[in-house]
Amino acid sequence: MARAYDGLDDDELDAEPETPWKMLLPMIINALMSIGVYLTTVRLIPKLRDKFIKANLFGIDMSKTTQDKVPEAIGVVCGCMFLITMFLFIPIPFSDTLTGGQFPHHEFVELIAALLSICCMLLLGFADDVLDLRWRHKLLLPTVASLPLLMVYYVNYNSTTIVVPKPFREYLGMTVNLGILYYVYMGMLAVFCTNAINILAGVNGLEVGQSIVIAASILLFNFVEVDAKTWTHQMSIYFMMPYIATSAALLKHNWYPSKVFVGDTFCYLSGMTFAVVGILGHFSKTTLLFFIPQVFNFLYSVPQLFHLVPCPRHRLPKFNSKTDKLEMSCTRFNVRDVGCVGRMILYLFRAFGLIKWHAKGDEVITNNFTLINLVLKLKGPTHEAKLTSILIGIQIACTCLAFAIRYPLAHHFYD
Template identity: 30%
Template structure:
């Protein structure tokens, strides 16, 4: 809980200061989901990273000075290394213009080294529990294949459902909160410690990112959050729950492929008209577009807040199912 509190306060205060600096330096972007030329500070994930780092380093200090538990320190520092490497890739993407000059394939390739810290310490358990399949032992293929695929895949997938105020941070809170509960009930203490630091740092950032956002998360936040979800799952042997919680991102991938096949360069945001958001295309190429169309059909108008809440509600339902299966049914 102290790690959570330290991460929260650090993230909140650093993000607040970052907003001032970013606006003063002109590091701002247009809020595409609002009418008018509303500018918002970019790359706000910097505050999240600082909060996470302080939370994790507090846990390192506790294990070093109180418990003298070096094995836990190795995994905590490996988790921090994953976060810092993901943040570096995201920051370069946000600040140095890779968004305009780097292809999606190149972005994926640039995230490949993120998994190296977990591979180096042979993190995780090679025996995995897969939903509806059962338990399988992958041996050496787990650290050398599953870990990098999981980390890189999660980092890039989490970057796909984005673009609305508070969406990325709120999805992270639901997913990491669910994994934290499972880790606690299964006594996966390192995984739980990392999850609590992530939750605190995310909450501190979300306060500034929620509607109406004063800061955008940027790839600094999305790449790091996705990579850390995979890290928490690997450390706690929770690959099954993580896969189920990522169902919206699998749907997003299918919609993205649909857009590619139709020659559409997918954008997640909507077209603002009179306080409502209209999907930018006739067909749906993102989960956000699906939410906009559902709300328009049900109540005639899809506001930005309602779109985010509907997607969060879908994720929350998945979280309840996962908790039922893995906490109460003992999967």
């Protein structure tokens, strides 16, 4: 019978305390394997570069004066090396029970299901890079890939009770059982994580850079919590160290001037990895705290994503070849073609200075609604490498804010 706990918060099932060495040895082995996979991946990517170009998996960097072919979807190399490392690591956490003792089937199934979901997402992401799927398919793919994860959660826990924040307990009580809505929430978390990284992209190194900061934040959080909570936080650490290692190898080649493009494959792989550790680790709200820039970028992009305001096919910043700098990209439309909701959003964005506004009669020119263009609006034309550094700096600053919310401020809402 499943014991109730707060799935949306960071409460977990009580686990038998482990000896420090039993906890530490698999982490040391995982760290050593991570170093090894970094050294392997950083050498493997240049060797596969020509093979991707030969297979017509390449693109042209629109923010450069050169028209060189840049291999696309190299994130699949990073993802494969990450999965290979995790497959080889599978026996390590359970080595003491393989020769005797009670085998922890629940923990083993969670690890396998997590790898299955990530593997599915890697496959589907690569299919998107090759077939250029439509947006409705991009929303469906993470949902399908998360099903093994949700099934294991149902079998192992099936707890959908959440603790109500203090200000609302007078009206809702101490706890609320969300039932099926909790599984809907977890499925939506997987969809959001994969697509949030994908829509905050377009400059060299940004997708990988923001993902490494998020992964490092999750890793640090789990190191802080691992003394009090055992298996779930250990498993998160096992996933994050090889992920950071392979991503760092990819970033070395994707940083300005980029020699490879990561593709949607890497964005999907990253988002599903973060969703997996957040769901199985029972710290999904904390995981979302590390996505503050992505949440803002999504909310800022909603008017164009849902076509409340006209949205061009590409919203990348505009490259000025004369100055070698990026400028905010703009969209032109007739204000009469925008509905009432769209006009209200435009008014609010103008009032808060979130968009450039140039009107001539009924024709309006505004910047595209992305965090990248907003930074360019506030700062002005910026070199691509510096722009990426600024955006990653914003990610790091938001991580510090997330930790402040998670620890000092959380006590005002939860016991």
